[in-house]
Amino acid sequence: MRKIVLTLAMVIITGPAFAAGGVVTAHVDGMVCDFCARSLEKLFGKEEAVEAIKIDLDGKTVTINLKDGQELSDERIEEIVSYSGYDIEKIDRAE
Amino acid sequence: MKLFLLTIGLIIFTMPVQARPVSYPGGITAMSMNDADKHSLHLHYSPTAKTSLGYKLEYWRDRDFTINxxxxxxxxxxxxxxDSQANFYLKSGVGIAYSDAGAFDHEKDAAAFTGIALDWENRRFFTSYxxxxxxxxDIADFFTQKARVGIAPYIGDYGDLHTWIMLQVDHNPERSDPVTFTPLVRMFxxxxxxxxxxxxxxxxxxxYVIRY
Incomplete structure (x- = not known):
């Protein structure tokens, strides 16, 4: 019984840490123009892991919603942002 | 000397033009530009965020000739x-010029052009050169330059209709009125x-510009 409770507790507590998906926020330098920021929407939209993205010109952020069970590494995000002609300031992740 | 001073002046006072001459990787852009000097159509493809390749058709009104x-x-x-971005571009082309105006009788000549473009903008202000x-x-041989300043009357967010009020200054030394001022509205x-x-x-x- 003790073993079952311990196992259940571990699953409940640690479960989210193993879950893929979630929300990633990329802080992007140079993102001042709507017309030009379309490139980010186009290129992130081609990624298999991406469910949706939201661009905030005020906050200079790109919020990326990942599909359940999918991941997108920081390196890949930096690569896409750089490929689009911008620079990454930092990346925040929330599950 | 006057041309030189005007060039330097435009660069200093306005620094950095136009809708971007390079798009995102894989992006295709079509531009139709019409002003006092010329009508042009430019279709370009950007293999990277640093280069675009395309076709340009121009008709120069006063000189009455075309370039493909x-x-x-x-x-x-x-x-x-x-909170801002600045860009420095080199824009060059080679092709064929054609004229049937005045002394020219179906004249065709090799043509080339090159120039620099600079722009700086934040969400409120824009400046370009x-x-x-x-x-x-034999058809033509000339230098032109232009500069812009702009201000956004309101700050829109992504997906909104964006509006800019701009002033364009054109310097075309060979025209009878070499310097012209054009107030304009940009919307996208x-x-x-x-x-x-x-x-x-x-x-x-x-x-008009559309980007695919």
Missing amino acids: ALQMNNLLKRWNNK ENRYTEAG KDVHLGEAGISDNGDILLN
């Missing part, structure tokens, strides 16, 4: 700052960008 050219634009340097030297054999939403204005000589400016 292959144009390459290169982003030489981009400055991405927290570009120049170009055009060589088209999604992948569409349009500009409309009228110069102090009454010439209409109408530009």
Whole structure:
């Protein structure tokens, strides 16, 4: 019984840490123009892991919603942002 | 000397033009530009965020000649700052010029042009400068430059209709009125960008850009 409770507790507590998906926020330098920021929407939209993205010109952020069970590494995000002609300031992740 | 001073002055006071000559990797852009000097159509493809390759058709109104050219634009340097962006481009093309005007009888000559373009913008202000030297054999040989300043009357967010009020200064030394001023409105939403204005000589400016 003790073993079952311990196992259940571990699953409940640690479960989210193993879950893929979630929300990633990329802080992007140079993102001042709507017309030009379309490139980010186009290129992130081609990624298999991406469910949706939201661009905030005020906050200079790109919020990326990942599909359940999918991941997108920081390196890949930096690569896409750089490929689009911008620079990454930092990346925040929330599950 | 006067031309030199005006060039330097335009660069210093306005620094960095136009809808971007280079798009995102895989992006295709169509631009139709019409002003006092010329009508042009430019279709380009950007294999990278630093280069675009395309076809350019120009009809120069006063000189009454056309150029069909292959144009390459290169982003030489981009400055991405927290609240602003600046760009430095080289824009060049080679092709064929054609004229049947005046003394020319179906004259065809090799043509080439090159120039730099700089722009700086944040979400409220915009400034740009570009120049170009055009060589088209016996048909034409001239230098032009222009600069812009702009202000956004309101700050829209992503997906909104964006509006800019701008003033364009054109310097075309070979025209009877070498310097012209054109107040214009730029509006863009999604992948569409349009500009409309009228110069102090009454010439209409109408530009449209779409980016796929």
